[in-house]
Amino acid sequence: MPSKLPPTLCSTIIRRLYASKVASQPTPKASSTSTSTSTSTSTSNLEIATKQQLYMLDAHSPGSVFFLPYGTRIFNKLVKFMKLQQDKQNFTEVITPLMYKKDLWETSGHWENYKEDMFKVESNDVSKLGEDEQNTVYGLKPMNCPGHCLVFDRFTRSHNELPLRLSDWSSLHRNEASGALTGLTRVRRFHQDDGHIFCTAQQVKEEMTKCLKLIRLVYSAFGFDKYKWLLSTRPNHFIGEKKEWDQAESELASALNESVGEGKWEINEGDGAFYGPKIDVKLTDNFGKEHQVATIQLDFQLPQRFKLEYQSDTGSLETPIMIHRAIFGSVERFLAMLIDHYNGKWPFWLSPRQAVIIPVNSSHNEHAEKVKEILSNSAADDEYENLNKFTDYKFFVDIDSRTETVGFRTKDAISKGYNFIILVGEKEIKNGNLAIRSRENRKIENLTTEEVLEKFKSLEDTYK
Structure with missing residues (x-):
């Protein structure tokens, strides 16, 4: 039988072992971490997240984040914070389905222009489906805009209802390449502080200005005072007429000049969404890598493709214009920027x-x-x-x-x-x-x- 340790030495050993245990959490096994952590930013985020028990990654669901109890507290605070700010602009929150039939994505143009970045969903037992569903393929939604078009279209709309501002916090899925997955900054399942504004042509400028002001207000609350403004223009593959794109790009450039200042933003040639140009905001992490966060997109196409209408003040039926906007962008990516920004020392x-x-x-x-x-x-x-x-x-x-x-x-x-x-x-x-x-x-x-x-x-x- 081994000899007994002196009480003081025994106490010291126990204290050191316990201190080691509470000071940091175990590093995830290599096999359980499906997301690449090759960049310094991701490694730093994961180290802080592991020590503070914020989130974890696992190979059973590549590119999807498990928010742990303490990380969930921060996530929920961010959501609550943004909901309060959206209240200032009279956004109405909706909850929409996670998957839709392929024909919806065909109407929106996603199936033609974006399906490689979508996940298909099919039933393993077609006997449970109705006749009209037997050969149906569904797609997990990569964005909320088609669903919001359905909400707008369900009721007769008047110009008195516009701008109609809808927000949605549903989870989104995009089929990112396995090698591109990185911590919180590049994932397959994520959440956006997603909003869509249906408005008249005369209301576009004011709505764009409000969105730009909200970005600056929100980012200042987190101490972000340096970020890059970009105007992302028409890509090679797009829907709609070039003249509509030119008009949309002109509207965004004018909004940037008035709200940000001439010469204080850059052109990001050909990086617009397939349905419209956009204003993007990029933050730079402590290691010099840029990450896109906020985005505002002006869209003439989806309202036309979904045949959306509202009754004007003269009684005629008009097609609304749609503004897509996310102030955080991906909540997961914004959280990664905050972990980096605060270095784990949360306000x-x-x-x-x-x-x-x-x-x-x-x-x-x-x-x-x-x-x-x-x-x-x-x-x-x-x-x-x-x-x-x-x-x-x-x-x-x-x-x-x-x-x-x-x-x-x-x-x-x-x-x-x-x-x-x-x-x-x-x-x-x-x-x-x-x-x-x-x-x-x-x-x-x-x-x-x-x-x-x-x-x-x-x-x-x-x-x-």
């Missing part, structure tokens, strides 16, 4: 780990639980009689009640990225205060629980 409002309470010893655990309940604005874990509040502030607050030293737990909290560390001991309980410090600053503030809560609310309200 409080976006952070998946906003605060951790550290009771000095076990006798303070009960008080720590009460503080957590107040700061997180949720019912106690064992309280099932009452519902959590629906609209009030809710923060991500944890308790670290391990028997490790306060210093060890504080260092561990900083390594995990908690924005604030709150200490609860005999002195704090007696005085009715909390000893709180930030991730970056060792200076301790003594605040009441209500003052800490107001501090959290202020940081969230100002996106800090």
